Amino acid sequence: MSAVRLARPMVDTPFQINMAWWERNRRDFMTFLRESSCPDCLSRFPLDAPLSEADYIDAETGEVRRLNDLWACIVEECAHAPGYISPDLPVATAIFRALVSRGNAPLSPVQIHQIIQRSNPQTILRVLTGPTAILGILPAV
Amino acid sequence: MAPMFDTPEYWQSFSISGRDLDRVEEVFLDTGVPKTLSELAEIIVQGRLQDDADRQAREANENVRQYQPKFRYEMGQRLRFSALDNAVGTVIGVRDGDNPHVGRITVIRVQMDRGGEREFVADYSAEHPLNVEVKAEATPTSQAAVAPIGDILEQRLGETAEYTAFGDLWFRKDLMPDVHIGHLNIAEALIDVAGEAQPTATLVKEVEIAQGEPAARAFALNYALAHDPDQRFTNTGTDAKPRWALRQGVTV
Numbered sequence: 001m002s003a004v005r006l007a008r009p010m011v012d013t014p015f016q017i018n019m020a021w022w023e024r025n026r027r028d029f030m031t032f033l034r035e036s037s038c039p040d041c042l043s044r045f046p047l048d049a050p051l052s053e054a055d056y057i058d059a060e061t062g063e064v065r066r067l068n069d070l071w072a073c074i075v076e077e078c079a080h081a082p083g084y085i086s087p088d089l090p091v092a093t094a095i096f097r098a099l100v101s102r103g104n105a106p107l108s109p110v111q112i113h114q115i116i117q118r119s120n121p122q123t124i125l126r127v128l129t130g131p132t133a134i135l136g137i138l139p140a141v
Numbered sequence: 142m143a144p145m146f147d148t149p150e151y152w153q154s155f156s157i158s159g160r161d162l163d164r165v166e167e168v169f170l171d172t173g174v175p176k177t178l179s180e181l182a183e184i185i186v187q188g189r190l191q192d193d194a195d196r197q198a199r200e201a202n203e204n205v206r207q208y209q210p211k212f213r214y215e216m217g218q219r220l221r222f223s224a225l226d227n228a229v230g231t232v233i234g235v236r237d238g239d240n241p242h243v244g245r246i247t248v249i250r251v252q253m254d255r256g257g258e259r260e261f262v263a264d265y266s267a268e269h270p271l272n273v274e275v276k277a278e279a280t281p282t283s284q285a286a287v288a289p290i291g292d293i294l295e296q297r298l299g300e301t302a303e304y305t306a307f308g309d310l311w312f313r314k315d316l317m318p319d320v321h322i323g324h325l326n327i328a329e330a331l332i333d334v335a336g337e338a339q340p341t342a343t344l345v346k347e348v349e350i351a352q353g354e355p356a357a358r359a360f361a362l363n364y365a366l367a368h369d370p371d372q373r374f375t376n377t378g379t380d381a382k383p384r385w386a387l388r389q390g391v392t393v
């Protein structure tokens with residue numbers, strides 16, 4: 001039974017946005033990142049503004065992830081704005097924003113459910129393990 | 142080292158794991174009887190304490206050090222990450238950090254034992270929850286952990302198709318003795334003849350459910366009576382001591 005669970009994602013399996021998926025599928029991640037930004041961060045980093053990257057330190061785990069200026073702004077500001085993950089958003093978009101707002105820290109369906117305050121972990125797991133990957137969100141390596 | 146249940150980060154990230162559910166499944170398969178949430182939570186607590194003791198014994202042999210951002214690490218250093226469910230990894234790279242807002246830092250690249258590579262900050266003495274020293278307690282507070290784990294377990298079991306509950310008792314559906322319409326018809330007749338509500342123990346003796354331990358048969362009968370498609374039965378006792386009456390025409 002344990003071997004089956006290790007092979008099949010469960011509600012406590014961590015998921016992440018897989019950047020290699022975006023490259024392989026030739027999708028523009030920055031467009032989706034901009035759509036996930038609040039107005040304040042979008043105005044600070046307009047479309048034509050050059051973005052630099054820096055080491056972003058996870059406030060809970062000490063993990064370091066390379067985030068560009070816009071993404072760091074989302075983590076530090078948009079994520080704390082009321083209604084950033086609105087109940088009106090499609091579930092897949094809400095899940096994407098949950099990951100973006102945590103700097104792409106791996107999150108399980110249980111944790112995603114606690115952040116987006118909608119649906120339930122089993123349904124979120126089904127969304128993430130459908131026939132095609134949703135917005136490049138895959139089990140964390 | 143502080144017992145796991147006494148550390149704040151333990152409760153911040155606690156969730157029922159696949160291994161916890163394996164233990165729950167094993168106890169049902171081994172005993173064949175329903176269990177209360179407290180009993181199941183105690184099994185999880187003891188299992189995790191044993192895992193933690195085993196891990197400490199292994200790490201004592203392997204010279205694994207607990208990761209804290211404020212320290213410096215070297216290539217080949219073995220580290221344990223308490224905020225990542227005690228995952229262990231080996232430092233395979235060290236580089237200068239790059240963030241103008243936090244000053245000079247180092248970033249270590251770690252090959253995790255469970256797979257994949259991750260980067261972590263080092264030489265980082267700023268305020269961070271992992272930089273706080275936790276005082277060790279003399280004894281683990283496992284009993285205090287049972288109640289909150291029971292609440293989380295109840296929610297998790299409720300989300301799985303394999304488990305069902307009657308009152309405070311939980312059981313696996315695939316282990317429940319078969320109770321069919323014939324049994325329910327006999328129960329109905331018994332209650333009708335008696336003219337008053339009957340305890341489950343009396344009904345179980347008479348309806349002759351073929352398989353299972355007595356506690357399993359009682360659970361299965363209670364569950365079936367409560368979920369009768371024709372809704373003939375009502376529990377006039379408690380979930381712990383049910384007394385079954387017919388919904389119409391029988392005095393309690």
